[in-house]
């Protein structure tokens with residue numbers, strides 16, 4: 001795609017985001033202490049973005065891992081991508097990269113590799129993982145809040161979300177409620193090693209123990225494991241991050257975005273804005289090359 005075309009598409013895309021926020025796709029019962037929320041959940045955004053990209057004859061590759069980021073004197077010219085279904089790897093030429101993968105992983109994928117000193121700093125940028133245990137409850141009006149933080153040492157669950165209260169349009173019917181129990185942990189913690197079934201049993205037991213579930217039955221559930229969701233701000237992280245960012249600034253066609261990419265505790269609104277401004281910055285730097 002030429003730079004001008006890309007710029008045109010970017011502006012149309014920004015308009016789409018604006019229209020979403022002002023359209024009927026958002027819950028209408030918004031008052032001063034409520035947030036605007038897409039009626040079908042925030043996945044609406046990402047499906048819309050993917051749809052828009054495909055409509056412009058561009059590709060969105062899901063279940064694909066970036067295994068290598070090749071560069072020549074700090075100019076990225078090729079990505080090696082692995083299809084996670086077939087295991088097949090393929091090299092793709094590229095002019096510019098906006099990376100939202102965790103910053104420590106990006107450094108390890110650069111080829112040629114960064115200096116040893118930079119790679120050693122990665123140990124100061126650690127993340128926590130999240131396990132999401134979704135339980136389908138037979139019943140409605142389980143509790144009135146959107147999400148509850150659980151501060152109770154007798155259980156491991158840290159947050160419980162009731163999607164019925166985010167937007168009723170998410171629900172498939174009026175007699176079941178999906179609840180999500182969150183567990184934050186490291187890779188080596190015992191809960192990360194449990195099977196999905198064991199996690200679901202634990203989540204149900206804990207909801208009963210803290211009184212969020214009473215007589216209602218749990219008819220089914222599923223588990224989603226998300227690696228590296230929360231950057232950990234340790235004593236030395238800022239110094240290490242600054243040095244890594246200075247190193248990455250030398251790349252002429254690379255923009256770093258997102259929560260894991262920038263190692264900052266950003267929410268979705270912030271990372272969407274970051275993505276848009278990084279696209280503009282990348283276009284400008286490509287013009288200068």
Ligand SMILES: Cc1cc2nc3c(=O)[nH]c(=O)nc-3n(C[C@H](O)[C@H](O)[C@H](O)COP(=O)(O)OP(=O)(O)OC[C@H]3O[C@@H](n4cnc5c(N)ncnc54)[C@H](O)[C@@H]3O)c2cc1C
Pocket residue numbers: 064065066067100101102105130132182226229257258259260261266267268269271
């Ligand atoms: C449980 C939970 C609840 C949250 N609730 C809210 C909320 O209510 N509102 C809100 O605004 N924010 C919320 N957040 C925060 C929000 O999810 C993040 O701000 C947002 O997802 C960050 O987007 P991102 O693109 O930076 O990172 P991510 O969404 O984490 O995307 C990074 C992607 O990179 C992929 N990746 C990693 N390595 C590679 C590789 N080598 N090759 C290819 N892909 C790779 C990962 O699989 C991931 O899909 C929540 C987060 C969690 C964990």
